[in-house]
Amino acid sequence: MPTSASAAKTIEELRDLSDEDLAAQHDGLAKSTFVGIGYYRDELSRRVFERQGREMLRLTIVIATLTLVNVGVVIVGLST
Numbered sequence: 001m002p003t004s005a006s007a008a009k010t011i012e013e014l015r016d017l018s019d020e021d022l023a024a025q026h027d028g029l030a031k032s033t034f035v036g037i038g039y040y041r042d043e044l045s046r047r048v049f050e051r052q053g054r055e056m057l058r059l060t061i062v063i064a065t066l067t068l069v070n071v072g073v074v075i076v077g078l079s080t
Contacts (some may be wrong), residue, residue, distance in 0.1 A: 004027075014022070 009017075017025070
C-alpha cells in the first residue's frame with residue numbers, strides 16, 4: 001500500500017490497476033492527505049456526470065423504442 005511519500009504512478013500504471021486496487025490505494029493515501037474544496041467539487045461533478053450518463057442511456061432506449069413503434073405504424077399505414 002503506497003504512502004503519502006510514494007512516487008506518483010504513470011498513466012499506464014494507473015490504467016492497469018483494477019477499480020478495487022485504485023480505490024484501495026486512494027483510501028490509503030487519503031488518510032494522510034489534506035484536501036481543499038476542489039476535491040469535493042470534483043466528486044459532485046463526477047456524480048452529476050454519472051447521473052447524466054444514466055439518463056442519456058434511458059432516453060436513448062425510449063427513442064429507439066418510439067422509433068420502432070413509428071416504423072410499425074408506417075408499415076401498417078402503407079399496407080392499407
